[in-house]
Amino acid sequence: MNDFYINGAGVISPQKTYDDQTFLSEITEYADNVLTCVLPNFKDYIHPFQLRRLSRMLRIGLAAAVICLRQAQVQTPDAIITSTGSGFQDDTAKFLSEILTQDEQQLTPTFFMQSTYNAMAGLIALSVRCRGYNNTHVGRGFAFESALDDAMMLLHERNAQNVLVGSFDEVSPVQYNQYARMGYFKKESVCNLDLFDTQTSGTLQGEGTAFFVLSSAPEPHTLCRLRNVRMVYKPTDYRELANALDDYLSQNQLEHADIDVFINGISGDNARDHWNMAIRQDRMKSATEVRFKHLTGEYATASSFALWLGAMILKTQQIPDAVLVKPAVLPATMNTVLICNHFLSRNYSFMLLERATTSC
Amino acid sequence: MSRRVFITGYGVISAIGRNAAENYQSLIQKKSGFGRLDVLTTVHRDTIFACEVKQTDHNLCDMAGVSISEGYTRTALLALIALREAIGSASLTENDVSDCGFISATTAGGIRELETHYDDLQNPQKTGDFLAYLDTADPGEHTERLADLFQMRRYIGTVSTACSSSTNAIMLGARLIANRVVDRIICGGSEALSKVTINGFNTLMILDKGHCRPFDENRNGLNLGEGAAYLVLESDEILKQSRRSGIAELRGYANVNDAFHQTASSPDGAGAYTAMEQALAMSGLGVADIDYINAHGTGTGNNDLAEGLAIKTLFGHQPPPFSSTKPYTGHTTSAAGGVEAVFCMMALQHDTLFPNLNFMEPMKEVGIKPVTEVRQQAGLKNILSNSFGFGGGATTLLFSKCL
């Protein structure tokens, strides 16, 4: 398989991440179990005339895509692939409420148009004049991983050199009410920074968007190398998940001890985090552990934040205090990062990142 | 070396039939599914007609072999019925199926159930049968549901690119086989009608209140439809091993974007042209080798003009026979590419072309005429299937008959 390089990233999340001058040095606290994005000034990235019609989610996603392309120094990518678990929940809810309260009369067309899952990929294509491959993956906790797989295949097929691949998901009361009923969210009020100290089931609602330029060739500004992705759907027991990890690592000619940094996608949910914790205990003991969902909350495409985090750790050779699990021993150099995410213990995924050698 | 991809089975449910055989009979008898909405509850029932699957959710549950209390959305039920037929048609064993990848497409997902139970689902105090529909609104839900039912855990995915969704699901499946991620994969899509879809398209003012007339000078918009369709895709290697043969080879595909407008196609048909041209280039075939085009042909002013111009530019004044089958099934949006790919399989197997109903007068700007009568012994070898969508997407598939 070819080499894949992350040559740019643009991330808007419940932390200040849109600005690549800092790396999680200012941390935002949330007290009410719902984490929402820290927003940039959209006019820095989007033409005001274009802004007028765009929903909040579309603004956030387009701005992240623009940040990413600027960082990668790519004007027009060869392909655009987006992913979302729940799509434009806000516009969907607005359109639905109009239908129900106004008896299907006098409805706003823009709400409908902007609630289509591929509205983001279409908007970005229009904005950056990308006439190439365009796709949107919406498979819940695998949406982002599927998008990455799609992007890697395109590069492998030599149908693209630079692929813009990203994720977006937004918080929504409609989803909150349903997830709360199903026990996916915590019943008690929890400050996000204390998420991993809780001993209860459920997690916090989060959101975010992350875009990457994935390329077949490295650049001086390359963040890191992406080896590949593995998805494990509803493993029947822990053994199946652990075996899948062993198989994944050996496919990449790696041993457990080769992993320098283990990004653990636990969500502070004591009913659903067991297997990730077990992997840390039995297989990733020697790696430095990093966690992130206390900063982002949980959402279907949260693994995209982990990918950015891993890429930044490899690029800067630093681990921000806010994500480091203590006590910790920091390796002198960090060359290999393993991300192990789970979404509601249904969708498990592994991603391997490597430090891009300076000679490239 | 990338591998060749063959279609070995299919299943379909639409307004013109509960299975492939019924759909075929309707196609050759020129029987359309267009009419009043009887199953979906909407205030527009007497003004907006569509192509509805005339089965209640209870009936669909009986056909699918599941209970209504299990909380299958209508999109999932339609999908399950078509999926079962596809599996049977490819003669896959239970083990074969559990080793299959599965890529499904939808835009509606469980929106119909969300709109039906919206207030109840929001009310933590309320209990009742509606609770079966908790967390079923998103598009990925039906994929996981069906993957769970058939134990398909090898590679699952959901695609949503509006009206080209299923086509992109099929193309993705083919690439997963070509890239050796899977050997066998079931791809397609499902879409149930809902208030959101009916009202959404209505606000865009692209619904024909009468029966749609694709490629006609006096066309006045599209008719919506619902349905599901799945195809079984297998690698050449696995077919050789199991000594089975395919119906057709998926020999070319292309997905491009015309980056022109949020909802409209570029009026010169640039996206449609490039998609067809690239699919042809991949297959190594020339324009003269194409025997039929199953057009996207929605019946809107914009789509048919763009697609018609693209066909004329690529193929010249005398293009191969082409038709839109949407006057039969309505525009089943996300499912359309799957439904039409299945119709392409039937066309190849029966060597028959299906007509473009309601066509009277060619578009002034283009002047080309679709097939208007059933044509048997059509000599079909290579056919194209087009799908375009909101967001500027254009995807074309090229199928070649297995001899």
Place this chain on the structure above:
Amino acid sequence: MTPTIEELIPQLKAQIIDCLNIEGMDPQELDADMPLFGDVTGLDSIDALELVLLLDKQYGIKITDSKKARKIMVNIRTIAEYIQENAKP
């Protein structure tokens, strides 16, 4: 009493600017006789759909045919004229 065309035009301009969220545009800048859609204004067919909704909500005028909508929405004056003929109090 039905307003005159000249009374309707400024009112309509303000409503259009509000409805289409054209930040920072002064109603004076929007000429009643210049083409409302296209390169000059940057407004497109989605804006036209929003204006169809505006006419329904503000003036009780229902337009269901897109060809008819296109005829009415050439410029602000043509819209005003149509409102004057068809508005329901």
